[in-house]
Amino acid sequence: MSAPAIDPVRTPVSTTPARKSAGQRRTTPARFDTALGWSDRPGPAWALRVLLCVLALGVFAAPFLTIFSGSFSEKASGSTLSFLPHHPTLLNFQVAGERGIWDYFGNSLVIAGGGLLLQLAVCTLAAYALARHKFRGQALILTLFMLTMMLPEEVIAIPLSLVLGHVPVVGVDLKGTVWGVILPLGAWGFSVMLLTEFMKDIPAEIEEAARIDGVGELRMLWQVILPLCKPALGVAGVLGFIMIWDQYLLPLIAAKDPTDYTVTVALSILRTDPEVGSGVVLAGAVIALVPSLIVYLLLQRSLVTGIAAGATKG
Amino acid sequence: MTATVTTPGPRRARIISKKAVLPWLFLAPGLLLALVFKFLPMGKGVWLSFFDVRPFLGDKWVGLDNYTRVLTDHRFQDAIGHTLVLGIGMSLGGIVVGSALALLLEGQARSLKFVRTAVFLPVVTATAVVGEMWRLMYYPTSDGLINSGLGLLGLGPVPYLDNPDTALWATMAMGIWMLAPYNMVIILAGLAGVDRSLYEAAAMDGVSLWQRLRHITLPAIRPALGIVLTLAAIRGLRVFTEVYVLTGGGPAGSTDVWMTRAYTLGFTRNDIGGASAASVVLLCVTLLLTVTVNYLRKRGDVR
Numbered sequence: 001m002s003a004p005a006i007d008p009v010r011t012p013v014s015t016t017p018a019r020k021s022a023g024q025r026r027t028t029p030a031r032f033d034t035a036l037g038w039s040d041r042p043g044p045a046w047a048l049r050v051l052l053c054v055l056a057l058g059v060f061a062a063p064f065l066t067i068f069s070g071s072f073s074e075k076a077s078g079s080t081l082s083f084l085p086h087h088p089t090l091l092n093f094q095v096a097g098e099r100g101i102w103d104y105f106g107n108s109l110v111i112a113g114g115g116l117l118l119q120l121a122v123c124t125l126a127a128y129a130l131a132r133h134k135f136r137g138q139a140l141i142l143t144l145f146m147l148t149m150m151l152p153e154e155v156i157a158i159p160l161s162l163v164l165g166h167v168p169v170v171g172v173d174l175k176g177t178v179w180g181v182i183l184p185l186g187a188w189g190f191s192v193m194l195l196t197e198f199m200k201d202i203p204a205e206i207e208e209a210a211r212i213d214g215v216g217e218l219r220m221l222w223q224v225i226l227p228l229c230k231p232a233l234g235v236a237g238v239l240g241f242i243m244i245w246d247q248y249l250l251p252l253i254a255a256k257d258p259t260d261y262t263v264t265v266a267l268s269i270l271r272t273d274p275e276v277g278s279g280v281v282l283a284g285a286v287i288a289l290v291p292s293l294i295v296y297l298l299l300q301r302s303l304v305t306g307i308a309a310g311a312t313k314g
Numbered sequence: 315m316t317a318t319v320t321t322p323g324p325r326r327a328r329i330i331s332k333k334a335v336l337p338w339l340f341l342a343p344g345l346l347l348a349l350v351f352k353f354l355p356m357g358k359g360v361w362l363s364f365f366d367v368r369p370f371l372g373d374k375w376v377g378l379d380n381y382t383r384v385l386t387d388h389r390f391q392d393a394i395g396h397t398l399v400l401g402i403g404m405s406l407g408g409i410v411v412g413s414a415l416a417l418l419l420e421g422q423a424r425s426l427k428f429v430r431t432a433v434f435l436p437v438v439t440a441t442a443v444v445g446e447m448w449r450l451m452y453y454p455t456s457d458g459l460i461n462s463g464l465g466l467l468g469l470g471p472v473p474y475l476d477n478p479d480t481a482l483w484a485t486m487a488m489g490i491w492m493l494a495p496y497n498m499v500i501i502l503a504g505l506a507g508v509d510r511s512l513y514e515a516a517a518m519d520g521v522s523l524w525q526r527l528r529h530i531t532l533p534a535i536r537p538a539l540g541i542v543l544t545l546a547a548i549r550g551l552r553v554f555t556e557v558y559v560l561t562g563g564g565p566a567g568s569t570d571v572w573m574t575r576a577y578t579l580g581f582t583r584n585d586i587g588g589a590s591a592a593s594v595v596l597l598c599v600t601l602l603l604t605v606t607v608n609y610l611r612k613r614g615d616v617r
Contacts, residue, residue: 032513034420035505035531037523052418053429060495061432064439066459067447122343129340136334141341148352150604152552154573155597158580158589159359160351167350184351187344217336246440248555253581264442268559271446278450285446289439296438300431303438307496308503 067289071282092283095276101284103259104266110178111251111262112291115185115244120237122186124229127195128221132207142196149189153249160184161253176256184254185244191236194309198232199225235306238299245292263288356597359590367586380591389567390575390592397571400486400557401550407490408546409539412497419498420505430502434495441492445559448488449475478568481561485569489556497542504538505531544607551600572596 039045065083074087129135130142153160164174164184174180202225210224226233251262258269267288270281296303363380365373384390419430436444451459452474461471474484508531516526554573557563563570563578572592580589 032510032517033422034417035508035513035527036417036420037513037517037526038421040423049418053426056415056418056433057429060491061435063447063451063459064435066451070450122347125340126344129337133337133340135337141345144348144353145344148348150601151352151356151597152600154552154554155593155600156352156355156359158576158586158593159355159362161581162358162362162586163351163355168354183347186347187352192344242438246555248440248442248559249577264440267442267446271449281446282450285443288443292438292440293435296435297431304434304499307499 064289067282067285070279071286073279075277075279092279093287095280096270096283096287099270099273099276099280100259101263101266101270101287104261104263105287107178107251107260108245108262108264108288109291111181111247112241112244114178115182116237116240118182118186119188119191119240119244120233123188123191123195123236124221124226124233126187126192127199128225130192130196131199132202132225145187145189145192147189148187149193153247157249157253160250164254175254176260180254181247181251181262184250185247188240188243190243191240194236194306195229195232198229202228231302234299234302235309238295238303239306241295242292242303359593359597362587363590363594365587367590373587376587380587381595384579384588384592384595389570390572392567393570393572393575396482396569397551397553399482400489400553400569400571401547403483403486404489404493404550404553405543405546407486408493408497409542411490411494412542413501413539415494415498416501416505420502430498434499436492436494437496437499439492441555442559444488444492445556448484448491448560452484475561476565478566481565481569485557485560488560489553492556493546497546500538500542501535504535508534540611544604544611547607548600548603551603552596 038049062083069083069085071092072085072088072090074085074089074091126145130138161175164180166172167174174183206224206228207220210220215224245264247262248264251260251265255261255265258266261269263284267281267284270276270284273280362373364375364377366376366379367373415433419426419433453459453461454471454473454476456462456465456471458471460474464470464472472480475481512530513526516530521529552573553571554577557569557571557574558577561569563574573596576589576592576596579585579592
């Protein structure tokens with residue numbers, strides 16, 4: 001079930017079966033299993049490792065607990081953060097709601113959902129052409145998609161805002177609509193590369209057999225190739241979602257007025273509002289955090305394989 | 315999307331071979347979007363960088379004026395320094411902390427898996443959310459979260475983001491915090507590829523831990539480290555959101571980086587020409603760096 005093609009590292013980071021199948025001997029003592037030779041029996045080294053793990057958790061995970069507790073605290077401020085809320089209340093969320101946080105959240109959901117769907121559709125179609133067809137200029141197209149990956153959004157932000165205000169040829173103004181954010185996210189080089197690599201590894205026999213049965217191009221993609229690409233689609237989906245949810249500059253420049261903001265951008269509105277305190281900002285932060293948290297916890301494995309695979313390709 | 319795919323009628327298919335047209339139909343949506351929203355803005359940016367952009371009055375050709383103006387502006391010159399410090403510091407810090415995390419958390423145990431899951435959280439969190447979190451953790455009085463920790467160690471409260479001397483370092487710390495777990499995953503993948511029998515053989519030869527790391531582990535994860543460093547360096551140059559949400563470039567411009575300067579110039583002061591010139595400079599530097607690194611890496615592979 002694991003995805004061999006999207007995983008040039010060969011051994012996924014956290015899957016025991018894969019490591020076994022890679023010919024690792026499980027009979028060797030645990031201390032030969034890690035670079036530092038950690039022992040799995042209690043002892044001074046073991047105690048040190050536990051201590052360091054607690055430290056790592058404290059530095060990288062504990063801040064999340066404090067923002068959760070702060071968002072439920074009656075009087076949260078920078079000086080009263082702790083791991084447990086004092087006087088638990090939903091007041092902060094209520095105030096954030098009055099400031100329209102759910103509208104911003106709605107914008108975010110529409111953009112994330114629509115953007116992801118469009119991105120997956122566009123990238124799958126492109127990858128299908130690149131992987132399963134031979135045509136002139138193939139290498140050039142591949143380079144073009146790779147270039148989109150190298151073109152940082154930040155660098156084209158200023159001219160992009162002009163383009164969004166007046167799309168050439170059609171002449172429509174996308175600013176202030178969700179399309180202003182969704183459409184620029186459509187062609188993502190990373191997804192195209194990932195899906196292309198994966199589709200290339202699907203044996204030609206499967207395709208030939210389907211062709212003999214008279215399967216057309218669209219059905220070939222939809223019913224033959226796509227079901228085989230599920231692992232890669234999972235990776236592209238989860239990385240795509242996180243990338244879209246993290247967008248900051250794009251929703252900022254595509255907005256006509258602050259009501260068009262996504263929830264992440266709207267956090268700055270809450271922060272600069274003199275009438276609301278830190279607790280409300282934290283409530284907003286929690287609302288902006290929860291969707292990525294859910295996606296991460298559900299699709300953790302795809303995410304980790306995806307990052308490892310993407311990195312080895314550069 | 316699907317509508318465009320079904321357009322070639324049987325007649326047209328007979329004129330141009332169907333097989334040649336088909337891939338282009340599948341590519342069309344992606345190419346169109348990339349063209350309109352990536353390459354067109356890029357071209358427009360290069361074009362506008364040679365103009366004095368005046369709404370309603372028409373653009374005026376000014377040659378390289380925008381470039382000289384940006385490059386001689388002392389705030390941009392300061393920003394170059396901040397960008398380099400931040401980029402290099404975040405890349406190196408991310409590597410060091412990421413490697414440490416990977417070495418610490420390597421292994422199959424369920425508890426380690428849990429710790430890895432928790433430590434990875436900063437990567438999936440949107441930068442804007444991270445910014446708000448850190449802004450509160452950096453609370454400048456002695457009962458702020460980090461300052462009270464320092465208090466336990468007997469150190470006085472540090473005004474992190476409010477002081478021009480510390481704000482850049484505080485931003486760097488947040489950047490490392492976001493980058494290190496990402497690097498950890500990549501380095502862990504490299505560590506998983508190390509041949510376990512080498513560790514066993516080394517133990518039999520009585521090799522010290524340091525030698526073992528230096529001669530067995532490091533060569534195996536060197537490619538991973540190279541990739542991590544390149545990605546971080548290129549990302550470091552165009553750092554924007556981290557700075558924008560945490561400090562907005564302040565206090566007193568002490569954390570202003572290249573892209574926040576360009577943003578201010580373009581959107582706050584409406585100097586589109588100057589902002590475009592600044593973007594083009596950054597684009598050229600990024601491309602140059604990418605090409606150089608790829609060239610060096612290819613040469614390294616051949617050797």
